[in-house]
Amino acid sequence: MIPLEARQLGVAYNQRLVLRSVDLQIGPGEAVALIGTNGVGKTTLLHCLAGLQPCTAGEVRWFGESSLGQANANRSVGLIAHQRFLYPELTPRENLLFAARMYGLASPQKKVATSLRYAGLDEWQHQPTATLSHGLRQRLAVSRGLLHAPRIALFDEPFSGLDENSRQWMSQILHELRSRETAVCFTTHDQNRADSLADRVLEIVAGRLSERESGQSGPSSMHAFRPGLHPHNERAAA
Amino acid sequence: MNAVYFHLGQWWFLVRKDLQREYRSRAAWPSMALLGLLMLMAIEMQLDLPAALSRQVAGGMLWLAIFFGGAVPIERSFSSEQADGCWDALRMYPVEGATLYLAKFAFNFISLAILSCVLLPMYVVLTDAPLLKQWPATSLLAMLTCASLAAAGTLVGAIANSLRSRGNLVVLLLLPLALPVLLGASDATASLLRGDTGDMFGRWLQLLAAFSLINLTAGVLLFDFVLER
Numbered sequence: 376m377i378p379l380e381a382r383q384l385g386v387a388y389n390q391r392l393v394l395r396s397v398d399l400q401i402g403p404g405e406a407v408a409l410i411g412t413n414g415v416g417k418t419t420l421l422h423c424l425a426g427l428q429p430c431t432a433g434e435v436r437w438f439g440e441s442s443l444g445q446a447n448a449n450r451s452v453g454l455i456a457h458q459r460f461l462y463p464e465l466t467p468r469e470n471l472l473f474a475a476r477m478y479g480l481a482s483p484q485k486k487v488a489t490s491l492r493y494a495g496l497d498e499w500q501h502q503p504t505a506t507l508s509h510g511l512r513q514r515l516a517v518s519r520g521l522l523h524a525p526r527i528a529l530f531d532e533p534f535s536g537l538d539e540n541s542r543q544w545m546s547q548i549l550h551e552l553r554s555r556e557t558a559v560c561f562t563t564h565d566q567n568r569a570d571s572l573a574d575r576v577l578e579i580v581a582g583r584l585s586e587r588e589s590g591q592s593g594p595s596s597m598h599a600f601r602p603g604l605h606p607h608n609e610r611a612a613a
Numbered sequence: 614m615n616a617v618y619f620h621l622g623q624w625w626f627l628v629r630k631d632l633q634r635e636y637r638s639r640a641a642w643p644s645m646a647l648l649g650l651l652m653l654m655a656i657e658m659q660l661d662l663p664a665a666l667s668r669q670v671a672g673g674m675l676w677l678a679i680f681f682g683g684a685v686p687i688e689r690s691f692s693s694e695q696a697d698g699c700w701d702a703l704r705m706y707p708v709e710g711a712t713l714y715l716a717k718f719a720f721n722f723i724s725l726a727i728l729s730c731v732l733l734p735m736y737v738v739l740t741d742a743p744l745l746k747q748w749p750a751t752s753l754l755a756m757l758t759c760a761s762l763a764a765a766g767t768l769v770g771a772i773a774n775s776l777r778s779r780g781n782l783v784v785l786l787l788l789p790l791a792l793p794v795l796l797g798a799s800d801a802t803a804s805l806l807r808g809d810t811g812d813m814f815g816r817w818l819q820l821l822a823a824f825s826l827i828n829l830t831a832g833v834l835l836f837d838f839v840l841e842r
Contacts, residue, residue: 427701450707458698462630464637469630476626477706479619503637 385432453525463505627716649682672802710837764828
């Protein structure tokens with residue numbers, strides 16, 4: 376079954392069409408990069424794919440479920456957006472524990488500890504999230520979005536504002552998600568990164584989605600990153 | 614049974630999260646208490662009525678102060694979720710609308726109960742009303758009024774949160790729903806001040822209990838619809 380599918384998707388703001396007749400399918404283990412200029416509708420499309428934004432036309436299906444099966448679909452989707460979905464007054468550990476309990480994960484303490492260690496946030500786990508740097512908060516947001524091991528992972532400009540180490544970490548995460556058959560969709564302005572990390576690069580122009588020709592070899596350069604011990608890979612490795 | 618435990622667990626962690634955030638940020642409760650106290654004192658200082666007449670209207674000013682002060686945490690309990698997109702995250706979790714509503718209701722009820730604990734003694738000091746002598750009846754009245762206001766306020770807070778111009782809308786939207794509760798609480802307080810804890814007082818309490826139940830039921834049933842908007 377196709378993890379993520381958009382059919383004839385249309386979104387309008389104040390009678391202005393932002394997205395029109397968007398058709399998109401993302402298979403298991405496939406990574407799709409969305410590129411386009413600012414304000415072209417990348418974030419809107421991502422929010423539609425996450426079920427947060429209602430569509431004016433068309434529909435989104437998660438594993439064949441339409442929005443009516445939202446409750447089930449929610450457990451399958453992980454969204455890492457511009458806004459990080461983190462409570463500034465809570466510590467990283469408390470933020471992750473809260474998310475784990477909302478998802479009803481088994482042994483949440485253990486999962487959170489592993490996730491914090493993997494994101495390199497051990498040292499900051501008891502500090503209020505508001506006091507963390509941009510990069511650390513981004514790492515925490517990624518950990519939160521992937522804590523429930525979603526089968527569809529959506530990233531909105533995951534590389535923006537990150538240093539080189541964090542970018543490599545982010546690339547590694549994308550690689551690991553694909554290796555465990557997660558459907559991945561991310562937006563970026565960096566065309567080289569889109570070419571190197573995605574199977575397909577799609578461009579939004581005037582509200583329509585079109586496949587961009589790529590002169591590069593696609594995702595093969597991903598293998599420069601060695602998969603680490605991401606908590607969600609432990610099950611696959613076993 | 615497992616589903617019930619799951620939803621109860623979610624409810625508890627949602628309430629705990631809101632309490633932790635308020636304890637650390639102190640964003641709503643100090644403003645709430647200050648606004649309530651200022652209102653109570655301002656009204657009391659302006660009233661220059663004979664004692665008998667004063668007792669009739671005094672109940673109204675107490676509950677009016679609790680209403681305006683209580684609007685602060687009600688509004689804040691939703692607007693604070695807008696920070697960093699946390700409201701969207703809540704919508705993406707597998708949380709039932711009813712669970713989310715009851716969690717926000719619990720937080721707002723606790724806030725209003727705290728405000729009552731601050732304002733009631735202050736009211737007694739200012740008016741010399743013998744409310745604390747009848748503390749069990751006063752507590753019951755305060756609890757039912759707070760529950761009614763919190764139940765209606767939570768639903769209205771969510772509606773105001775979904776609108777673009779949400780600033781101060783809570784008070785405007787809540788006032789028509791809260792008016793019967795405020796009138797009932799005022800009359801119950803007047804009965805209490807007259808020393809009447811019998812039939813009439815009991816009827817006002819029944820009315821407040823009915824309002825709480827109606828508001829809570831409406832909130833539980835309509836919250837999903839509000840979230841969809």
